[in-house]
Amino acid sequence: MSFKKIKLGHIRSIPIYIDYSWFLIFGLFVFTLTRYFAFSLKLESLSFLPLSMGIITVILAFTCFLIHELSHSFVAIKNGIPIKHITLYMLGLGAALSKDMENAGQEFKIAIAGPIANFIIAGLLIWPTIILFQGLPAYYPIWLILDYLVMINIIVGLFNLxxxxxxxxxxxxxxxxxxxxxxxxxxxxxxxxxxxxxxxxxxxxxxxxxxxxxxxxxxxxxxxxxxxxxxxxxxx
Ligand SMILES: [Zn+2]
Known part of the structure; x- marks a missing residue:
């Protein structure tokens, strides 16, 4: 293990690491989202509610990005390519394949699995988002988080394509x-x-x-x- 990484744990024997550079993007992401939530809720930027919403949303967003990488990884493993590790870097996440793809079909299946995972998450989250919309304004903070997660999953899925x-x-x-x-x-x-x-x-x-x-x-x-x-x- 290098000095630049922290080990988060294992998922199905794939080690998950956080590179120190990731904390920079985590902080920037929390800052941007806290401002967005504060603006939406008409509150001060540094008040408790938008800040905690910002932290929770960023953690959930990175969980979605991790699911994206895990989807690549599980399809790769199914195709006989073991995964060395998944690491969260400053500019995103990466799953390290232990060997090169052997044919075009393998590569296609492994590559498309990630964006599909994001679209599935967005599809699943859109229902509670629609339902909560009817209960506004009481659930406004939760709705804002869900709405953001639906949007970020669609954006990440499309961007990666x-x-x-x-x-x-x-x-x-x-x-x-x-x-x-x-x-x-x-x-x-x-x-x-x-x-x-x-x-x-x-x-x-x-x-x-x-x-x-x-x-x-x-x-x-x-x-x-x-x-x-x-x-x-x-x-x-
Ligand atoms: Zn991907």
Missing amino acids: APAFPLDGGRILRSALWFIFKNKIKATRAAVWVGRFMAGLMFFIALHYGMIIMLLISVYIFFMGNAELARLEQKK
């Missing part, structure tokens, strides 16, 4: 190209090029609107795509 390799959508694209070309490296090269274009687009949009996290994610996508391609080409 963007064809920006190595995001899930980029992996789905690679699996399709892999199936067509019957060549993993050729498929990766094409998917990485689409990913670079998407990362560039994201970069300028983020720059234009001053979205710092999005800016970092676009840079991350660019370099991670390059790194994975380089690794595959070296292995050849």
